[in-house]
Amino acid sequence: MVKVNYNSLLVFNINKDKSFYTTFNNGVNIVYGRNTSGKSTLIQIINYSMGINDAKDNLSDILKEDVVIRLTLTLSVNATCKEVVFVRKNDSLIVKVEGEPIKRFDGVSGNTSYEYRKYKEFFANLLGFDLHLESKGDVSLAPLEAAFLPFYISQSVGWVYLRESIGNYRFYKNFKEDYLDYCFGISNQSDRAKRYQLEEKRKEYKSEIKFIEEYHKKHPELEISKRISQRFENGAYEFIDDFNNINTSLIELERQHIELVNKKSSLLMRNSVLRKVHSAQNKQRPKLDSCPVCEQSLPSTVEALYKYNQELNDTVHQRSVVDEKLKSVQSTINSVEKKLSEGRRELVGKYKVLQKLKMLNITFDTWMEYESIRRLSEELDLKLNKVQRKLDLVLGELKGIDQSDIERERNIVSRLFLQKFKSNAKALQATIPMSPRYRDVYEINSFPAQGVELHKLIMAYHFSFWELLKDNEKMHRLPFVLDAVFKEDIDEVSRETIFNFLSTKNSRDEQIIFAVADVKDNQPAPTSRTHFIEEVNEIYFSSSANLICIGNAEKQRAFLSEAPTELELDLIEDTLEISEAY
Numbered sequence: 001m002v003k004v005n006y007n008s009l010l011v012f013n014i015n016k017d018k019s020f021y022t023t024f025n026n027g028v029n030i031v032y033g034r035n036t037s038g039k040s041t042l043i044q045i046i047n048y049s050m051g052i053n054d055a056k057d058n059l060s061d062i063l064k065e066d067v068v069i070r071l072t073l074t075l076s077v078n079a080t081c082k083e084v085v086f087v088r089k090n091d092s093l094i095v096k097v098e099g100e101p102i103k104r105f106d107g108v109s110g111n112t113s114y115e116y117r118k119y120k121e122f123f124a125n126l127l128g129f130d131l132h133l134e135s136k137g138d139v140s141l142a143p144l145e146a147a148f149l150p151f152y153i154s155q156s157v158g159w160v161y162l163r164e165s166i167g168n169y170r171f172y173k174n175f176k177e178d179y180l181d182y183c184f185g186i187s188n189q190s191d192r193a194k195r196y197q198l199e200e201k202r203k204e205y206k207s208e209i210k211f212i213e214e215y216h217k218k219h220p221e222l223e224i225s226k227r228i229s230q231r232f233e234n235g236a237y238e239f240i241d242d243f244n245n246i247n248t249s250l251i252e253l254e255r256q257h258i259e260l261v262n263k264k265s266s267l268l269m270r271n272s273v274l275r276k277v278h279s280a281q282n283k284q285r286p287k288l289d290s291c292p293v294c295e296q297s298l299p300s301t302v303e304a305l306y307k308y309n310q311e312l313n314d315t316v317h318q319r320s321v322v323d324e325k326l327k328s329v330q331s332t333i334n335s336v337e338k339k340l341s342e343g344r345r346e347l348v349g350k351y352k353v354l355q356k357l358k359m360l361n362i363t364f365d366t367w368m369e370y371e372s373i374r375r376l377s378e379e380l381d382l383k384l385n386k387v388q389r390k391l392d393l394v395l396g397e398l399k400g401i402d403q404s405d406i407e408r409e410r411n412i413v414s415r416l417f418l419q420k421f422k423s424n425a426k427a428l429q430a431t432i433p434m435s436p437r438y439r440d441v442y443e444i445n446s447f448p449a450q451g452v453e454l455h456k457l458i459m460a461y462h463f464s465f466w467e468l469l470k471d472n473e474k475m476h477r478l479p480f481v482l483d484a485v486f487k488e489d490i491d492e493v494s495r496e497t498i499f500n501f502l503s504t505k506n507s508r509d510e511q512i513i514f515a516v517a518d519v520k521d522n523q524p525a526p527t528s529r530t531h532f533i534e535e536v537n538e539i540y541f542s543s544s545a546n547l548i549c550i551g552n553a554e555k556q557r558a559f560l561s562e563a564p565t566e567l568e569l570d571l572i573e574d575t576l577e578i579s580e581a582y
Helices: 039-049 057-063 114-127 145-151 175-184 189-204 208-218 221-230 232-282 302-359 364-371 373-400 403-427 451-471 492-504 527-541 566-579
Strands: 002-013 019-023 027-032 067-077 080-089 092-097 103-106 132-135 138-141 480-482 511-516 546-549
Touching (some): 002 039, 027 039, 039 511, 080 566, 103 302, 145 451, 175 451, 403 451
Parallel strands (some): 480 511
Antiparallel strands (some): 080 092, 092 103, 132 138
16 A cells, blocks of 8 residues: 655745745644635645646635745655655656655646656556546546545535545546546456457447558558569568668657757756855845855945846846746657657557568569459458457457446445444434435435535545545555535534544544634634634644644735745755756
């Protein structure tokens, strides 16, 4: 099992005059503050730091501050633990895994970009995430948001819809069944993929034209026959020349790729130097600062001020120019890599044909046979019959797949889920409807309830789901994050019930993070708010919960409002060094 625990989060603007820093503990972590203080921002920015763009629009007020985000976590794989640092700056994401080279991904702001697809593969391997979904006739790796879905309840929709807290899955066929099977360790992925491939094959052979087109791609002897028909040897030599031309183009592209990568490395090094120059300039202001060598005040003449500002502006301008060049070079690198990939595929195809030509040991008599339309038709018919027989065999295998095994596993999981669901609902003093559509985990889509009752049922559902995942050793495990565990109109009795329930889930083996909104508006702030949370911690969690305060429990929109401390400044410098890795 791959397990993740968050250690710390640092967010700061590039000017280094605003920052937010907090640590996380095992067990319960309570994020508190006034309404709209930034509690949801903290939770969403954790996901954003790991390449999740789902809530990027909600973070626009923070991101426009030109922020750098650093998330430090512990990744446990069986008995081995590694520290992993994620640093996100605009479109760039840098990942530092303990004991491994730093990985850099530039251009991850969109989920469809070439660079994001590389990161998606890297992150999925890091977590051991292997859920595949079907969309538009293709089976592919699920969005990364799906890896967070079992462990995240959003404030906006998570307390109403069960599987919409993060990501959009409406365009995936049979998403609910595939997602639940994956989470519970029911292995129907390979069977579903086999069925899908077979259906595609069946469609392929419906028309003779489509069959011939596919046959041309799969069987190079047809291409050989065309070339022999044109001019036996001359055609072969032309084919080899074509092969060599493609290979020459690939060599040139590889040379360009090396030059571009070297250019990118040079730009990153220059950017690092410029940052250090900029940092030094900020500490050597005329009249305000002292010489670092003799400690005398720097001259404040008009000439000195003019020269200082001119050099400072020049440094800022050069950094901007280097950033633009980096984006341009990365775009060109992606384009060249795409051309290299296409060229290599074409070269492999050409080589297969060339290899076939050598293997056939062609003679004049063989050439005459290839010239015969009748023989060619016989070959086509023979191939068609062979493929059809293979298709029939696979269809027979599909009919023989015992779906009852999967249904049996699903029924077992559903019974286990219902046991946990009943227990959690009882603890929350909520009533589960009697209909199977609200009790069978494979049937549940929503609940016929409103207000606090709906809130409790969904909380019981998610905790039951989360607890059941522990039985699947192949399933990764992220911290369980609940944004806004209380509704605005919740009464005091229900509040106490929910706190009592959450206290029973407090374990040092698990990391739970939940946000609590302001609840003492009628009392002086911020003392009463802080005191209230401390009382909650003492009464329900034996003072073991880690308290994370946003805006001193007083300010609104306060997530990024404090100046960094000395400790944070040191961490900021280390983060910037990581961000410049290449």
